[in-house]
Amino acid sequence: MIKDKMSWQESTKNKMLRLELPTDPRWVDIASISLEAILVDHAYCEQKAASSCISLIIKYPEFDEMVDVLTPVVAEEWQHFDAVMQQIRKRGYKFGFPRKDNYVVQLQSFLKKGGSRSDQLTELLLMNALIEARSCERFKLLWKNLKDKELCDFYHELMISEAGHYVNFIQLAKKYKDPEMVELRWQEWLEHEKEVLKDLEIRGDRMH
Ligand SMILES: [Fe+2]
Ligand SMILES: [Fe+2]
Numbered sequence: 013m014i015k016d017k018m019s020w021q022e023s024t025k026n027k028m029l030r031l032e033l034p035t036d037p038r039w040v041d042i043a044s045i046s047l048e049a050i051l052v053d054h055a056y057c058e059q060k061a062a063s064s065c066i067s068l069i070i071k072y073p074e075f076d077e078m079v080d081v082l083t084p085v086v087a088e089e090w091q092h093f094d095a096v097m098q099q100i101r102k103r104g105y106k107f108g109f110p111r112k113d114n115y116v117v118q119l120q121s122f123l124k125k126g127g128s129r130s131d132q133l134t135e136l137l138l139m140n141a142l143i144e145a146r147s148c149e150r151f152k153l154l155w156k157n158l159k160d161k162e163l164c165d166f167y168h169e170l171m172i173s174e175a176g177h178y179v180n181f182i183q184l185a186k187k188y189k190d191p192e193m194v195e196l197r198w199q200e201w202l203e204h205e206k207e208v209l210k211d212l213e214i215r216g217d218r219m220h
Contacts, residue, residue: 029145029178029216030198032206040153042216047163048066049217055096056110057219061177062089064140066135072133078184085177092170095141100165115142115220118208122201138201141181143220146205148174148218 027159043050044048064083100107119142123135151171158164212220 016089029149029175030202031059031145032202033209034159035146035150035153037153038152039214040157040214042214044073044128044158046214046216047103048100050097050219051100051103051105052108053111053217053219055093055100055107058089058093058096059110060088060113060116061092061140061143063069065089068136068140071125072129074174075130075133077187078133078137082186085180088144088177091172095166095170098195099126104109110205111218113218114220115146115208115212115218119143119205121203134185134189134194134197137181137185137188137196141178141198142201142205144174144178144181146220148178158205 028058065086069079069086097107119139124131125141126132148171151167151174155164155167155171158167182194182198185198
């Protein structure tokens with residue numbers, strides 16, 4: 013973990029997530045009545061988060077601090093996967109195959125090609141930061157709105173953890189590229205994500 017990791021309270025106070033478009037409130041209503049599907053989709057989000065960190069580590073091994081910060085994040089994301097699986101099992105829900113993740117596919121299409129290795133890494137770090145920020149926002153909605161007390165506590169805990177990951181990714185990006193350039197590019201990412209979200213069908217069986 014980066015030492016000056018910002019707490020969830022500080023990050024919300026400073027409006028650190030900075031998402032341009034809040035989630036449509038209808039999403040949490042339909043998600044709360046599709047718990048089996050949302051939990052299965054969530055399990056795969058955690059798997060993808062772990063896989064994505066592993067992939068950054070093996071594609072960019074020369075970036076020492078990134079490797080050292082993301083190695084424990086892989087373990088945390090896999091622990092989240094395990095925790096979601098336990099929620100699925102204890103409710104007698106069925107696990108299944110992953111679904112196509114249109115949200116992530118559309119974010120990937122915005123990745124800038126070319127540039128130096130640190131430019132490419134920075135792009136991936138910002139995309140990961142964005143996914144963490146949106147997950148964090150959605151976990152907050154689940155925490156605040158679900159009727160199931162155990163799941164509320166579960167999502168509260170995960171929300172705090174993903175907020176920490178979001179800060180990790182942004183701080184790493186600012187380490188490997190001029191922070192002002194990162195800010196400018198981050199704004200472009202936020203605007204792109206707003207457009208993606210606007211056009212995405214609201215589904216209760218998808219975390220995004
Ligand atoms: Fe996670
Ligand atoms: Fe995360």
